[in-house]
Amino acid sequence: MHSSVFIVIPVYNEAPVIAQTLHQAVQTGYSIVVVDDGSTDGTTDIVRSFPVHCIVHPVNLGQGAALQTGMEFAKLHRAQAVVHFDADGQHRTADVDKLLSPILQGKCDVVFGSRFLQGGTGKIPRAKRMSLQLARYVNWMFTGILLSDAHNGLRALNRRALEEIQLSESRMSHATEILWIVRDKGLSYTEVPVTIEYTAYSMHKGQSLWNSINIIFDLLFKKINR
Amino acid sequence: MKLTQLILIVGLLAILVSYFRWFRSAVMDKLLVAVILAAGIFMVVFPDLTNRLAATLGVGRGADLVFYLFIVGFCYLILMLYAKIRKLEQQLAELARKQALHDVQTQSTGKS
Numbered sequence: 093m094h095s096s097v098f099i100v101i102p103v104y105n106e107a108p109v110i111a112q113t114l115h116q117a118v119q120t121g122y123s124i125v126v127v128d129d130g131s132t133d134g135t136t137d138i139v140r141s142f143p144v145h146c147i148v149h150p151v152n153l154g155q156g157a158a159l160q161t162g163m164e165f166a167k168l169h170r171a172q173a174v175v176h177f178d179a180d181g182q183h184r185t186a187d188v189d190k191l192l193s194p195i196l197q198g199k200c201d202v203v204f205g206s207r208f209l210q211g212g213t214g215k216i217p218r219a220k221r222m223s224l225q226l227a228r229y230v231n232w233m234f235t236g237i238l239l240s241d242a243h244n245g246l247r248a249l250n251r252r253a254l255e256e257i258q259l260s261e262s263r264m265s266h267a268t269e270i271l272w273i274v275r276d277k278g279l280s281y282t283e284v285p286v287t288i289e290y291t292a293y294s295m296h297k298g299q300s301l302w303n304s305i306n307i308i309f310d311l312l313f314k315k316i317n318r
Numbered sequence: 319m320k321l322t323q324l325i326l327i328v329g330l331l332a333i334l335v336s337y338f339r340w341f342r343s344a345v346m347d348k349l350l351v352a353v354i355l356a357a358g359i360f361m362v363v364f365p366d367l368t369n370r371l372a373a374t375l376g377v378g379r380g381a382d383l384v385f386y387l388f389i390v391g392f393c394y395l396i397l398m399l400y401a402k403i404r405k406l407e408q409q410l411a412e413l414a415r416k417q418a419l420h421d422v423q424t425q426s427t428g429k430s
Contacts, residue, residue, distance in 0.1 A: 127418075147421075147422045148421065148422075150414050150418065151414055154411075157411040157414075157415065168419070262411045310404075313400070313401065313404060
């Protein structure tokens with residue numbers, strides 16, 4: 093059972109932290125798929141020194157594209173469930189089982205991690221909290237689904253969701269695209285409280301305001317010509 | 319004929335010639351480009367015509383009318399180009415994904 097669950101970790105130039113993230117990830121006993129999205133800082137070599145599947149994009153495409161590649165790989169290897177996990181050390185491997193449990197019990201197709209539910213992260217920087225609140229409502233406007241969190245990279249999908257979800261948004265708007273597909277295909281979903289570690293590293297790698305404008309622009313385009 | 323008119327006509331003709339020379343495209347596209355450029359030359363030769371058209375549409379000068387139309391056309395063009403870039407990015411992603419998955423597959427069969 094353990095090896096038919098795949099943890100998909102997209103990475104792009106994460107050399108300072110990837111070893112620690114992978115060290116913890118392999119201890120879960122699940123299959124690990126690292127999708128290296130065209131790193132140029134030696135991340136690839138570090139990944140290859142771990143007992144994980146390493147897929148390398150020839151050019152940098154974006155996090156959405158990397159997740160899709162990982163999911164295709166998991167599908168080819170008859171995965172029963174897939175977990176999306178960030179490489180920058182902001183997610184805890186202890187949360188992976190919490191995310192999987194509703195899926196393994198057959199309760200729903202998709203599980204979203206939420207830092208705002210009871211039992212989730214306590215300390216969230218003020219500016220971050222406010223922009224996430226805004227993002228929740230942007231997601232709701234576009235998809236009709238109002239979650240308690242937005243752009244939380246920690247999620248779990250069962251086999252059915254894996255078959256239905258085809259991400260075409262290569263960059264960061266994939267988080268909203270997933271909600272879109274969940275609604276369109278009638279997938280069932282739930283939220284589970286998770287902990288996000290706010291390190292100086294992950295804050296630096298995080299989303300800028302300019303990026304959120306890009307995301308909204310991409311979503312508008314997708315809405316118009318899909 | 320004023321010097322400005324001459325320069326503009328030469329420029330428009332140069333665009334027409336290079337389009338026909340370098341871009342192989344459908345007959346309809348060529349026809350459309352030819353008609354637009356012909357209209358451009360026509361307006362350069364008879365500037366009073368755009369002035370009168372502008373007056374009937376409630377715009378001060380013919381040049382202003384051309385400028386406004388240009389802005390609208392330009393914005394439309396940018397949107398079209400962005401849509402095209404998005405399409406290309408999706409195709410690039412599919413191509414790169416196929417390549418990456420193929421590489422990892424041949425690696426694992428090579429090992430065993």
